[in-house]
Amino acid sequence: MSKKEHIEMEQWDDLLKSSIRKNAPSHLEDGIMDKLPTAANSNVKIKRRSLNLPLLFAGGISVLTAILWLISFSTTSDYSFTIPDQFDFTDSLLSFFQHIDLGLDVSVLSFAMLAIAGLFTIDYIFQSLYRKKRFY
């Protein structure tokens, strides 16, 4: 911009600054507020949690462990659900794995499964706490 153009443009600046602004109509604010979604269908107020994979995994492992426990319980007690006088969960789990003969170190496998389930649960709890403070 040449010096002359610059001076010419500056002449318009004050006029433009003072006259460019337009005020919104007074009813606009209420109009917007009236159209906001209500509590029932607002996706701002209630954020639906999607399926949480870690929790699902931890839950899955817990259910699986429970099923294994039931199966091992039934196999060690001749398919009857009579609770023995002295029931040991680890023993029955071990005997189940021996029964199906996985060829693995069953104690390591069962404890690893429980440890993973525990870790995922702790992770989920921490994530939930962290999310509450997050600024979206």
Add this chain to the structure above:
Amino acid sequence: MIISDQEIIEKICSGDNEAFRILIKRYQNFAFTIAVRVTGDAMEAEEVVQDSFLKAHQSLLKFRGDSKFSTWLYRIVMNFSLSRKRKNILSTTSLELQHLEFEDFLPDSEKSEKEILVNQAIGMLNPKDAGIITLYYMDEMSLEEIGVIMDLSPSNAKVSIFRARKRLGQILKELFEKKGLHV
């Protein structure tokens, strides 16, 4: 004590819908100015501002605070205004008709003759130039902010402002000369 935008947003996200009214009060005039300058029609601008605030409310959870809330909101307003204007241009055959709209969007009693000419001159710019001129003159906005709103780099924003100001200056000069007015 003035409550920050971020605090208001946190309130809204935790269920206080009424807090949104503070944001509307705070930004409706600037949003309306952008919309009316780009679309050139007060009724259209009202709808654009309404849609923009509703869109912002709907998307608040996605707002991560990377930029200021105002910048984010003005970008929504600008995009809505430009797309509304594009639709209108496609459906309007006469350019003269559009110029009439710019003259008519405020009652004469509220305007001085110079203001009428300013309105007319801004209305004769293309919508993007009208938008960038509004951002430039409305507030002390940085080139970075103008760039974010207009989807331009700061250096491109600077060039666009320069060109838009030059075009506007020429139009204003012609209009003022025709009416025998001085700045």
